[in-house]
Amino acid sequence: MTAPFATATLIQGPESLLAERAVRQLLEQATAAQPDATVSRVPASGLDRGTLAEITTGSLFSAATVVVIEQLAELPADLADDLLALAVEPGDDLALILVHEGGVKGKALLDRLRKANVGRIDAPAVKAWELPQFVSAEVRRRGGRIDRATAEVLVSAVGSDLRSVAAAVTQLLDDTEDATITPADVRRYFAGRAEVSGFAVADHCLDGNREAALDSLRWALETGVAPVLLTSAVASALRNLGKYLGARDDRLRDADLARRVGVPPWKLKDLARQSRGWNAPAVATAIQLAATADAQVKGAGGDAGFALEMLVLGVIDARGRARRP
Incomplete structure (x- = not known):
């Protein structure tokens, strides 16, 4: 039997898109090698010893078996030894694919798989400053061309x-x-999308543009943007601004400063402009307002729209107080 049979592969990391692509590639390789292979995809939480044995054994129609066990962190504890034994010696007719979404749950099993030298594919979260690089790689993967500036746009x-x-x-x-x-x-294709996002509302708040912030907020709500995404965007923008204020005097290169703050390098120009209207106490006050609004839109308050308007006005007011001598 040819690869990827007689192997086990662990796909680990929180980025589901990358994990799904890895699973799909392995499935394509397996079915190309053995077109009549039996394919099973099961959540780990639904397994017991009998089911695990059943899905990893060949059927009447094909000895070759491909098994994808997803959400590995939810595997019942009493199956850890059985699964490890399969991963170490999957047999010539089995391709075993294990998917773990990251985090500490199930770490003991992950450590045992690593010590057993089970093959691994990482699916890490893509950081904000890495997104233009991801775009460029994605375009190349599909046979296209894009420059760095356009990827950032x-x-x-x-x-x-x-x-x-x-x-x-x-x-x-x-x-x-x-x-x-x-x-x-x-x-041409995406004009207007950013204008109705939480990030546009957040940028207007940090700029102190009351009218634009309220207009963007109302338009976002009318077009179906979830209130929790709006509070999250404002809070995230404020945290980035706070990190920028704390790091901008450290004489870092742009790439290092962007990494420290947690934003793509092209965002530094916006933060530099916005920071002129803020100081650290004002940012702290605004973050507290965002936390209050977040609780209100999640059920602590009765009117999410009102809570969001109060957040916008409160953040802009905090900025205004920071600018006063």
Whole structure:
């Protein structure tokens, strides 16, 4: 039997898009090697000893078996030894794929798999400053071309959700004649998306633009943006600003400063502009307001829209007090 049979592979990390791609690639390799293989995908929480034995054994129609066990952190504790034994010696007819979403739960089993030298594919979270690089790699993977500046424009327009970014790349490449993505292409397809996002509301708040912040907030709510995403975006922007204020005097290179703050390098210019209206106490006050509003939109208050308006006004007021001598 050819690879990936007689092997076990652990796919580990919180980024579900990357994990799914790894699973799909392994499945394609297995079914290409053995087209009649039996394929099973099961959540670890639903397994017992009998089910595990059943799905990892060949059927009447094919000896070859591919098993994907997802949500490995939820594996019943009494199955750890059985699963480890399969991973160490899967047999010539078995391709075993284990998916762990990251985190500390199930760490003991992960440590045992690592000590057993089970093959591993990482699916790490993509940091904000890495998104333009992800876009460039995604475009190349699909046979297209994009420059760094356009990749940054795309991230700014679409946001930080990796699935949304990947889908945007696919759409743009499908609709461009020479497989080259330009800033004009991004604007044509995604103009207006950022304006109704929580990040636009947050930017207007940090800029102190009351009218634009309230207009963006109302438009975001009218177009179905969840209130919790809006409070999250404002809180995230404030935390980034606070980190920037604390690190900007450390004489770091832009790349190092962006890494310290947790933003892509192109965002530093916005933070530098916004920071001129803020000081650390004002940021701390605004973060407290965001935490209060977040609790209110999650059920502590009766009117999420009102809570969000009060957040916008409160953040802008905190900025105004910071600017007073």
